[in-house]
Amino acid sequence: MSSSKTDPPLRVLTPRLAESRPNIPSSVDRKTGSAETVDTVSHEGPPSPHGRGAAFWVVFASLSLMALLSAMEGGIMSTALPSISRAVNAEGNYVLIVNVYVLASAAVQPLYGQVADLWGTRWPMLSSITIFATGSAMCGAANDIATLIGGRTIQGFGVAGINILAEVILSDLLPMRLRERDQFMGFIFLFTVLGSLLGPFLGGIIIGGASWRWIFLLNLPFCGFCLGLLFISLKPAKARSNDDRTPLQKVKSIKYDVGIILLCASVTSVLYVMAYGGSGAEYPWSHPIIITALVLGLLGHVLFIAFEVSPWCHNPVLPMPQNRTSIAAYVLEVLQTLVSCGTLYFLPLYFQSTLAVSPQTSGVLLLPFSISFCISPALGGGLANNSGRFRSFHVISFILMTITMGIFTLLGHDTPLSATAIIGIMAGISVGLPSASILAVIRTALPNSLETANSAFALIRSISTAFAFSIPAAVFNNRFDQLLAASTLDSSVRENLQLGKAYQQASSDMFNTQAEVVGIYELSLKLVWQILIGVAAVGIAASLVEKNLEFHPDATTDEEFGLEESKGRPSNKSEVRMSGMNT
Structure with a gap:
């Protein structure tokens, strides 16, 4: 377990994803009006008194558990990071243990909206949990800072999909039920709050009573448990009736936003300056590498803003403030x-x-x-x-x-x-x-x-x-x-x-x-x-x-x-x- 703060994990809904979640049934294509079959849960046996089968509650419980795990990431790292850094001899690279997780998550979030449009939410969610578990295993087995940073990056890729797709799944399961959808999202939010509360305490307990590796390895059984439940209970979506593209054609149709590329690249450049520049770092402030990184970072931010307000940007990553x-x-x-x-x-x-x-x-x-x-x-x-x-x-x-x-x-x-x-x-x-x-x-x-x-x-x-x-x-x-x-x-x-x-x-x-x-x-x-x-x-x-x-x-x-x-x-x-x- 491992990220950034006690705040519950945040879900960045891209414009494409946002427009796929209107106040009309999610089984209707917003642009063409054509019907499609969306992810649903199997209802084995008679419906519950509230009109939902047992599988709905299994899916909801799985989503809540994954929200709990992702929320624990920040709190656990806050108390355990000094010990973890010492164990892998991170030295000044300890900031990357936090930053790569956050930036990796932000960088891939726009992709999950498009993937959900093309393949539904079942396999993307299962893949996200698998990616998160793989990153956790890599972190738990790390003996050096490079491996740990790599694992944290993979964790960030996975948690981005978990956080975004959980809300999309609820939207698909409860179309036209906005009030109920908000109520169930509220329950998931309670689990994120619980994870935020438990994180710092658990981080200290694990470091004090066991190996730091268990901070990451404890994710694995819970991820496996949720994978099994969702595989059984969450039905796959059928392809759109008017979409006969091959899987390769669908992959080629995925577009990565220029804005998010500029933003993440410029942020990374500035963060590099903060991590490796200064009297107590690898390079002095006057070093050409630090100056170059700073100039590129600032220029990247200017280009990001220019692109976001330009006519070429149809779906801004960050809407520019108007007042x-x-x-x-x-x-x-x-x-x-x-x-x-x-x-x-x-x-x-x-x-x-x-x-x-x-x-x-x-x-x-x-x-x-x-x-x-x-x-x-x-x-x-x-x-x-x-x-x-x-x-x-x-x-x-x-x-x-x-x-x-x-x-x-x-x-x-x-x-x-x-x-x-x-x-x-x-x-x-x-x-x-x-x-x-x-x-x-x-x-x-x-x-x-x-x-x-x-x-x-x-x-x-x-x-x-x-x-x-x-x-x-x-x-x-x-x-x-x-x-x-x-x-x-x-x-x-x-x-x-x-x-x-x-x-x-x-x-x-x-x-x-x-x-x-x-x-x-x-x-x-x-x-x-x-x-x-x-x-x-x-x-x-x-x-x-x-x-x-x-x-x-x-x-x-x-x-x-x-x-x-x-x-x-x-x-x-x-x-x-x-x-x-x-x-």
């Missing part, structure tokens, strides 16, 4: 992800390096943050909706976030464990509160398509997650090496801690019992928290840029778009209830 409110919402999501992921990965590092606790205890100490972080989005969404003042709510949330990160700078080697629990709760609440309301703003800013809004939100979070780990890691590595060079430690100790090795030595008894080493960890982490203070403070400014959403008490909720409209007047899907939306 200052939508721009602010995008920025707020990036900033919130930076703070939440930075906390998730570097708070356990503080526990293990500065407080000198075991990974197992670290997992327990992270629970207050994880629990409050998973609960607070629901609380925040309710408060924002009830108050009807989203801008004010975001300002308050990011002020709390800034204060909490400021308190983090006071954490030291003598901080009581009880205090870390209280601070963890504060951090979880402050970074989790705005999650749901930011999504609401993005949905309102893109009122004509709920799926497009969800896709934009998920893609932003996926890409931001990679930066959210790389930026604090680069800050930590550079600061640590600066302090290490000025220390009086033996050369052998410095050699084992420099160039990114400090992260993997966090839970090593050989180093974290030395007062000077602990002090260097403490000061390096303090700079990380200070950077996150700045990130949260920018969030306050971005919140002030928003135009306030006004949800009125006499409004009713539109089921399809999640927007509120006044009673007694016709529905207008393109109209939003926002003050100055066109500003």
Whole structure:
């Protein structure tokens, strides 16, 4: 088990996939109107009292279990990553263990929509689980960083299909039942929350009581179990009546979006600079390789934006914001992800390096943050909706976030464990509160398509997650090496801690019992928290840029778009209830 954060795994719905999930039966081709047979479940014996056979519940249970596994990935890695990095001698490459998983998942998500259109969802889902299991086995058997990174990449390819196709399968099984579909997706979301809560604790338990390899190998029996259940219960879709293409012709018809290629390539280039550039890395900032990678990365982002707004882009990967409110919402999501992921990965590092606790205890100490972080989005969404003042709510949330990160700078080697629990709760609440309301703003800013809004939100979070780990890691590595060079430690100790090795030595008894080493960890982490203070403070400014959403008490909720409209007047899907939306 292994990814990026306690947030539930996000599903990026591509435009092609979104248009295949309209409010008409999924067995009807949206473009041609021709009928087709979609994936369904076998109904052996009499139907259930609720009109569903046993196989439906078997499929639903399998999807829920896979959601649980994918959600555990982030939390487990947060507490186990230092130990895993030390076991494979990752050195400065430890950031890749997280980043390749996130980027691989984001890169292939657009393909799964097309594959589902061509072959249905049964075999793509079975293949996705198999790919994820293969990657898990490869990670569990890894003896070096290259093999582990390869396994993590394969895991990312698999989990992308699992997350996307689960929702498509439910859409096929419950066509024309939007309310029921949302209810069942809500139940799956509960499993993702449960996985997020259990992840950090399980990561510490496994590292403390068994080999780190079981973090990945434990996925295998559950994947095999779900594979068997879905193979038996999920019926294959028949080919479209008007599609007589051969399998090879279908494969050739798959088109990979230029936008996602540009985005992933440019993000990878910038992440390379963060991982390998600087005083505490392989190359100095002035090295030609670092300068070239940075220029290519920035140029790639410019080309991505230019292509997305060009007439050649028919299905934008990321809809461009049309006004200052939508721009602010995008920025707020990036900033919130930076703070939440930075906390998730570097708070356990503080526990293990500065407080000198075991990974197992670290997992327990992270629970207050994880629990409050998973609960607070629901609380925040309710408060924002009830108050009807989203801008004010975001300002308050990011002020709390800034204060909490400021308190983090006071954490030291003598901080009581009880205090870390209280601070963890504060951090979880402050970074989790705005999650749901930011999504609401993005949905309102893109009122004509709920799926497009969800896709934009998920893609932003996926890409931001990679930066959210790389930026604090680069800050930590550079600061640590600066302090290490000025220390009086033996050369052998410095050699084992420099160039990114400090992260993997966090839970090593050989180093974290030395007062000077602990002090260097403490000061390096303090700079990380200070950077996150700045990130949260920018969030306050971005919140002030928003135009306030006004949800009125006499409004009713539109089921399809999640927007509120006044009673007694016709529905207008393109109209939003926002003050100055066109500003």
